Amino acid sequence: MPTDTALLEVTDLRAWYAESQALQGIGFRVNPGELVTLIGRNGAGKTTTLRSIMGIVKNRKGSIRFEGNELIGKRTYQIARQGIAYCPEERGIFASLSVRENLSLPPTLKSGGMSEDALFETFPNLRARASSRGTQLSGGEQQMLAIARILRNGCRFLLLDEPSEGLAPVVVKEIGAQIRRLKAQGYTILLVEQNLNFARSVADRHVVIEHGTVVDQLTNDELSADLNRVKTYLGV
Numbered sequence: 001m002p003t004d005t006a007l008l009e010v011t012d013l014r015a016w017y018a019e020s021q022a023l024q025g026i027g028f029r030v031n032p033g034e035l036v037t038l039i040g041r042n043g044a045g046k047t048t049t050l051r052s053i054m055g056i057v058k059n060r061k062g063s064i065r066f067e068g069n070e071l072i073g074k075r076t077y078q079i080a081r082q083g084i085a086y087c088p089e090e091r092g093i094f095a096s097l098s099v100r101e102n103l104s105l106p107p108t109l110k111s112g113g114m115s116e117d118a119l120f121e122t123f124p125n126l127r128a129r130a131s132s133r134g135t136q137l138s139g140g141e142q143q144m145l146a147i148a149r150i151l152r153n154g155c156r157f158l159l160l161d162e163p164s165e166g167l168a169p170v171v172v173k174e175i176g177a178q179i180r181r182l183k184a185q186g187y188t189i190l191l192v193e194q195n196l197n198f199a200r201s202v203a204d205r206h207v208v209i210e211h212g213t214v215v216d217q218l219t220n221d222e223l224s225a226d227l228n229r230v231k232t233y234l235g236v
């Protein structure tokens with residue numbers, strides 16, 4: 001696909017934590033409406049890639065273009081306002097606030113954010129738990145709330161960090177179905193995952209990261225046809 005159709009284009013991305021270089025020159029693209037995963041072992045650089053796109057990791061070089069606009073040099077709030085939402089691995093639910101209060105917090109960054117009703121339709125478990133505090137939610141409900149919350153602000157490009165982590169298989173399936181529904185609604189999604197089966201159940205393409213670089217890229221069909229190609233990288 002030609003460069004000018006990419007929604008996100010990352011080129012030679014390098015990033016540092018103090019003196020330590022975590023990304024060594026990452027390059028990949030995400031086209032509008034696609035769901036792309038970043039897969040790789042612990043410490044490969046997946047989360048750092050998402051945090052670099054968001055400008056949370058500030059010491060970064062190379063190029064990150066979103067809708068043609070360069071994000072390197074921009075602050076996190078400016079990046080969010082371009083229409084990029086980030087759901088971190090730690091989920092960031094406000095423990096003492098109810099589900100409804102957690103959902104009321106995000107600022108409107110773009111028009112077209114999901115209404116509370118639309119969110120409760122996508123995540124029916126949350127409707128039943130609307131008055132429950134963050135601490136009373138199961139891990140799966142917390143993950144759903146973390147995703148639901150970023151849908152409030154109107155962003156159409158979602159960065160999701162390991163939504164399946166620590167969840168029972170039946171809950172992982174449910175979250176997979178919800179993510180597929182978001183994709184069907186036109187959201188573009190970049191997803192960090194270590195759970196290969198989950199990644200295969202939702203993605204169009206996969207970008208494999210090792211030691212801060214991209215070592216392979218493949219479509220979901222290519223992955224299904226040759227699972228060993230990726231299992232070697234993941235060490236499973």
Ligand SMILES: Nc1ncnc2c1ncn2[C@@H]1O[C@H](COP(=O)(O)OP(=O)(O)OP(=O)(O)O)[C@@H](O)[C@H]1O
Pocket residue numbers: 017020022040041042043044045046047048049
């Ligand atoms: N806050 C930090 N300070 C210093 N080094 C860090 C920090 N966060 C991550 N690193 C290092 O950067 C490298 C990439 O880590 P990153 O978290 O991006 O990996 P990952 O692929 O997302 O793995 P994981 O699934 O374990 O988060 C690792 O070597 C890690 O130790």
